[in-house]
Amino acid sequence: MSATKKKPGRSRRAARSGSSEGSFSLAEVASAVGGRVAGDPSLRFSGVQGLDRATPRDLSWVADDLRAREARESRAGALLTAREEDAGGRPAVVVGSPTLALAAWLEAWRPPDRGRPGISKKAHVHPSARLGRGVSVAAGATIEAGAVVGARSILSAGAFVGKGAVLGEDCHLHPNAAVLERCQVGARGILHAGAVVGSDGFGYVWDGQRHRKIRQLGIVRIEEDVEIGANAAIDRATLGETVIGRGTKIDNLVQVGHNVTVGENSILCGQAGIAGSARLGRGVTLAGQVGVSDHVTIGDGVVATGQAGIVRGARIADGTTVSGMPAAPHRDFLRRSAWIARLPELARRVEELEKGLAGASQGGRPWKSESPKS
């Protein structure tokens, strides 16, 4: 209790809050996250907050060493921390990775609300659709002919599963999310509100008078544990498949073109766009607003920083970090950016050199002068 003795007011208030619904003890936290309590394990807290918002009734976390000072100066009642000393004497749960422990604790403390299973009378489910056990279908949701929805999946209001589409188990389609005809979403797939899987690829051919549409007959195949952000759009393949690999996470408003392949465990941040037939490896990170041209190949573990533009014909090697438009290795981008910032100065220096050489030659076009002095 030495830690709490130093800050009795805090810990007492924290302890008092123990009776409120949803409160938890440090022992519970430590058990859920596989950590060790430093302090009184029976101390109770009522909330979890970031360091800037935490009160003495809240648990917070020290994401990394850079946050140690902020942690010590915070008002947090207790901390998830990798180093006990970063807790500044207050109660703590010591763990290998505080952020991982946070994820584990939030899931234990506030498990996702799966709602009550059942099909709303205001939903539209085609008789030929097959639904697993415990499926929940809200008012205004639609499941078309021949579709399959895995056990315990949730369709929120306005969600749509098209003809012959297949959802795995434990999927969640948030309001107005749509999985169109014949597309597939693996187990535990999450589509946030307004996300679209299986819109037509953008394929036309000029026939001399108009852009003639090429029928888009392929599908989108989304492997397991994929999350797709609000109002993102994943196009179906012209023929064959657009593939999103297992465990990949896609943020809001991302565009994925037809016949694209994204490898496993990749991260596509907000408003990134990938044009048709591009191939991304495993563990790729596209930061916000990155653009990838069609038919580009991107290796495993590549990182493209914000707004980078990976242009046609590019082939980005495994593990590279690229930046800028056209995208270049990040270090080159930084050096170039630094020189661009100094361009006016560089231009001035060139001008001075020209004057200097002209002075050196005392007239005439200096670089043609026969003699550098008169």
Place this chain on the structure above:
Amino acid sequence: MSATKKKPGRSRRAARSGSSEGSFSLAEVASAVGGRVAGDPSLRFSGVQGLDRATPRDLSWVADDLRAREARESRAGALLTAREEDAGGRPAVVVGSPTLALAAWLEAWRPPDRGRPGISKKAHVHPSARLGRGVSVAAGATIEAGAVVGARSILSAGAFVGKGAVLGEDCHLHPNAAVLERCQVGARGILHAGAVVGSDGFGYVWDGQRHRKIRQLGIVRIEEDVEIGANAAIDRATLGETVIGRGTKIDNLVQVGHNVTVGENSILCGQAGIAGSARLGRGVTLAGQVGVSDHVTIGDGVVATGQAGIVRGARIADGTTVSGMPAAPHRDFLRRSAWIARLPELARRVEELEKGLAGASQGGRPWKSESPKS
């Protein structure tokens, strides 16, 4: 009537249109906008159009001095103008700000259609939801358990208000707009079609094998008088709040990440994106497709021009205008851009200097030559 005497044909036609439904007199306009009529206040017009489309039956407006000539050459029957002379002799309503007067007149002339209050039988409203007086809920809209909808608010078809969410008075959710669980929208909030408030923040932690989702338990709090564009997405905070300040206007397809704070009266133009935990001050303008990295701080009154990229670690001072990627003060950007355009020339000049100096030294590596001439 001197003004109309000069253009009798126009004014007569305008006058003739007076009997048609929705027509209005200059006196009515002047009264609604607090202006002074120059010409016959009883003249009637039937429409309002921009200078390029206006006919003699239309009122138009002179947005600023640069439009004076266009105004004089237009076919408009009457003008809202700050300077009577810009009307070129035709009838006018003279006001301090013609654009402000336009806004006032359009609102007076064509007040928003609030529809008929009432709840469609084809809507889904949970019995525990609380609805204020005069609320309108269209077919296919959903209000979930415990939600609160303020008086006179309108939910169009497919609109969604999640569990425990709160809408203030006089809000309007256009078709398929969604305010998800527990999020809050202040009075007079407008969500255009497909806008999403409260999608999960994009938060994961790598556990050695996969990106583990961090539960997003916070909310979005939108203050009063905020407008959010079609298919925009505002993520909820991990914990705590994502905040959109009073009077801020957000355009279509904008992305706002978790835990972001946007100050009052800011303007976020189409397709701008703000990554997690960024803080924007008051009166900030992000032009189209601007990207803001996570944890960035942007001061009051900052303007970022189109496609600017505000990179990690940046701290933009109050009142600054920034451009480019990485974003720099606008004047620097312009100078750099000008020099980039001249880079091939600059390179040529360097080459000439090298030749010149080589010529000066007559052979050898000039910068190492012992003597500048033979």
Place this chain on the structure above:
Amino acid sequence: MSATKKKPGRSRRAARSGSSEGSFSLAEVASAVGGRVAGDPSLRFSGVQGLDRATPRDLSWVADDLRAREARESRAGALLTAREEDAGGRPAVVVGSPTLALAAWLEAWRPPDRGRPGISKKAHVHPSARLGRGVSVAAGATIEAGAVVGARSILSAGAFVGKGAVLGEDCHLHPNAAVLERCQVGARGILHAGAVVGSDGFGYVWDGQRHRKIRQLGIVRIEEDVEIGANAAIDRATLGETVIGRGTKIDNLVQVGHNVTVGENSILCGQAGIAGSARLGRGVTLAGQVGVSDHVTIGDGVVATGQAGIVRGARIADGTTVSGMPAAPHRDFLRRSAWIARLPELARRVEELEKGLAGASQGGRPWKSESPKS
């Protein structure tokens, strides 16, 4: 049959698949695309696939000469090709444009499924709406008062047609697509899932204390044969019209501001954005993530490459290809990009020159030295 003799295994397998449903003969293909069979016209195939995925049971196509080698090395059972020799001896249908033939064949082979006409009881159709023959309205779709829907048009689940809006014949609104009040979509218009036509323009005027909304009373007028991508947003005009010309194709997540005009047969790729009042000519191509500032004028046939930023005041001449931000003619962009990549080297050369000139003058500020040598 000489072609098949060389690859008997393949052709036999292909022939065996002839009995399966949906299989087709080369004669059928040739007839549909107006081509000539090289090989046995009675050979049957069961699918169509790209060269990389095609099996001996599939028809594939040689998009252009660059694909000739890939075609010869592919496993495809038969090919649409412009040159018989590119088929590498296997059966082929020889046509002028293989890609055009592909489009024609896919349409003949798999004609769009127009669904069964009729209005779902779970749809909401206002009694004053007028629907043409053979219209199909799914559960959860809404057609408001005074709207007109042309013959054979399809409204998928959650699709929305607002008051007084007009759809031409043979339109298709995919799930949750919306055509708002009074907007018009021409015949054969396709709106993909979540697309919004007629959201308010982003128009405000600062009144000294707040951004006052300018009522957006205009419409969007979409001409015939236009396709609009998933979650794209087209704003209505403040007054007058936002116009999308006949035959123009718009990709996912594109933003078109108020009062914009896009000419006929243009192509706007994913995530491109066009600010208010810009005017695009005919046959314009905006690649992915291109940004166009307000009031810009873009000529016929202009191409803007990926992420290009066409800034305010720009006027892009007919037929120009532009790149970069700010956008410049593509050749200039390439030269500048090449020089930016060499900037560190250029800076080094300037430094060497400075040293060289200093060496030449042996001390002092070289460009001011009276004499180039001591």
